[in-house]
Structure formats: C-alpha cells, structure tokens
Amino acid sequence: MFVLAGHVVGSCWYLFGLQRVNQCLQDACSNLSCRKFIDCGDGHNIDKFQNMLDWQDWINDSSSTDCFNSQGHFSYGIYSQAVLLSTRGSIITRYLYSLFWGFQQISTLAGNQVPSYFEGEVLFTMAIVGLGLLLFALLIGNMQNFLQALGRRKLEMQLRRRDVEQWMSHRRLPEGLRRQVRQAERFSWAATRGVNEEELLENLPEDLQRDIRRHFFKFLKKVRLFTLMDEPIIDAMCEKLKQKFYIRGSDIFYQRGPVEKMVFIVRGKVQSIGVDGNTASLSEGDVCGEELLTWYLENSSVHKDGGKIRFPGHRLFSTRTVKCLTNVEAFALRAADLEEVTVLFARFLRNPRVQGAIRYESPYWRNIAAIRIQVAWKYRQMRLKRG
Structure with a gap:
C-alpha cells in the first residue's frame, strides 16, 4: 500500500506540475497568435513554426521563458521541482524522482511543503496529509495487533510453564525428570506455537x-x-x-x-x-x-x-x-x-x-x-x- 500510494502521489505531482507550467505559458501569451505554440500537437511540423515571424517573438519573450524558472514571477508552490524536472533528465530520472517525492511526502505528511494560494494545490497537499495519516494509522494498527498477538502467545507460554513448574513441585519430581519435562515442553511449544491442530481442524x-x-x-x-x-x-x-x-x-x-x-x-x-x-x-x-x-x-x-x-x-x-x-x-x-x-x-x-x-x-x-x-x-x- 505504501509503494502504491507513493506511485500515485508522485505521478499526480508531476502531472499537476506540468499543468501549472501550461497555465503559466497561457498567462504569458500577450496575443492570440502565440497560443498556437502551446499544446498545439504539431511537434512534427516544428520547421513550419520556426519560419513564422511570431516564433522569434515567442521564444525571446521574457515572461514566457520565465515560466521554466522555479524562482520566476509565477508561484509554483510545491511544484517548483517538477518545473525543473520537466526540462531536463531522461524518463527514468523523472520517474524515479517523482516516486521519491511521493514517498517523501507520505512519510513526512507533506510537512516540508508550502503550497501556493492556488486552490487545487492546497487541496492536493491536504490529500497527501490525509493519505499519509491513513497509512500511518494502518501501520500502527497492524503493529499493535502483531505485538498483542506476540504478547498473548508469550503470556500463554509463561502461564503454561508456571503450571508445569507447580505441578512438578507438587509431585516432587527429581531434578533429572524436571529437566526432561522442561525440554519436552520447550520443544513441543516451538513445534506447534501453542496451537491445538486437532481442535482447529474439527471446526472445518x-x-x-x-x-x-x-x-x-x-x-x-x-x-x-x-x-x-x-x-x-x-x-x-x-x-x-x-x-x-x-x-x-x-x-x-x-x-x-x-x-x-x-x-x-x-x-x-x-x-x-x-x-x-x-x-x-x-x-x-x-x-x-x-x-x-x-x-x-x-x-x-x-x-x-x-x-x-x-x-x-x-x-x-x-x-x-x-x-x-x-x-x-x-x-x-x-x-x-x-x-x-x-x-x-x-x-x-x-x-x-x-x-x-x-x-x-x-x-x-x-x-x-x-x-x-x-x-x-x-x-x-x-x-x-x-x-
């Protein structure tokens, strides 16, 4: 569950980061003609765009290039690292870093992140905190059940050993026989873990x-x-x-x-x-x-x-x-x-x-x-x- 949650959070973080970069570019467009360069879907016709007069204005526009700077005028909040990640590195680097980011935020309950005032970003951060709390509660609950089971078995073993010791003392068994009884009890308990198999099978x-x-x-x-x-x-x-x-x-x-x-x-x-x-x-x-x-x-x-x-x-x-x-x-x-x-x-x-x-x-x-x-x-x- 932790690994799956890390994948989901990291993937959503990278996707939402790209959406915020897209929003910054949309805001940077000063005229309608430049919008054809954003999400155009015509990457194979890049030569056609390079011959346009608007292309040079677009790539030289400071407000547009500033969208790929995490310290620029646009407030990216928790997506600042996603902006830098989208412009460099291979797909393996992007995948591993997104997965690391997801693990880190779930483990720390997004305690090291300060979101911007964008509503979607605030809701996403709140979702990370809630998911981290849920997984942490499940972990604590499972650990508590595990420790209680161990404690119950240990208590049963201690009570049985005490009963055996009292019985041997009551019957005044010699020390040699007592050692053999203790050894037999330890071996029997190690082999069955205190579970009565016959009683268990009878209910099936x-x-x-x-x-x-x-x-x-x-x-x-x-x-x-x-x-x-x-x-x-x-x-x-x-x-x-x-x-x-x-x-x-x-x-x-x-x-x-x-x-x-x-x-x-x-x-x-x-x-x-x-x-x-x-x-x-x-x-x-x-x-x-x-x-x-x-x-x-x-x-x-x-x-x-x-x-x-x-x-x-x-x-x-x-x-x-x-x-x-x-x-x-x-x-x-x-x-x-x-x-x-x-x-x-x-x-x-x-x-x-x-x-x-x-x-x-x-x-x-x-x-x-x-x-x-x-x-x-x-x-x-x-x-x-x-x-």
Missing part, C-alpha cells in the same frame, strides 16, 4: 479436513508400504494419526515392552537396537512399530456378520529398543485405531505385495529373518558334524 468442513490432512501427511508417500495403498486407506489412516514429540534420549519402544502404536517419523533421527545388538538408523519418512500391522492381520479374524473376534490377553511385545538420537517430531497411529483400519481394509492389507513390502522395509522383520537364518545355519552345521 470434512472435505477441507481431508485435503489438509493429505497435505500434512505427504510424507506417507515416502514410505514404500503406502505407495501400494489406495487413497481410501491412506485417508482412513490420516484421520487417526496423532502428532507426537520426543526429546533426545527418549525411548519410543523398549525391549519386552508392549507395542501399542505405529510411529511415522517426520523430523529427527532415531536408532533401533535389536536384542542381539544390531542397530538400524531411522530418519524422516521411516516407520517403527510396523510389526503391529502384521500382528493384527495374523492374530485376528472376522465374524460372518462383520464383527471382530478378539483374543483376550494377546499383546505384541517389542524385541528392540527404539531410542531418539535428536528431538523427534512424529505422528502416531494407536493400536485401537490401527485395529479399526485392519478390519475395514483387511482384504487389501492381506495382499502378498503389501505383506512383502512390510517385511522388506521393516528393521523388525529383517532382524527376525536374520535370527531365523542364523538358527537354520547352526542346525545345518550340527547335522553336518553328526553325519
């Missing part, structure tokens, strides 16, 4: 929610498993994904602990450590806990009426430790939600290509395969020795 139309979730979870396409899936399955998973944050040193899974979620890594680095000490690095686009999907497919069945047959007491336990090497931002798919997805799309998920993709990309299944190969090799060596 369903089709818009679906499009936004597809944009959020474009990283799913980086996982080979999901490149084989249709859009309805991906949409169903996207609706269930929940944002999670882990700080450096946290364990997403630990050995002999229950596997209750699939975790899709969005940002950060993770290390998977198997029972035998084998390690695998995971980063953006990788998945951990994917064995939960296969486990649900292999350890459940469905009634004829579509109802789920549950096996009480059956749970999947982790055979590896997944530790965060850096602060990690991820999305998690809980076991209950994953179970619902497997019921809806069980036929597709049991496809051999999908099962092969799960086992090929999964560090868990690679570790299982390595263990089974080692066991088979040992048994073979034992049979060879007996033979």
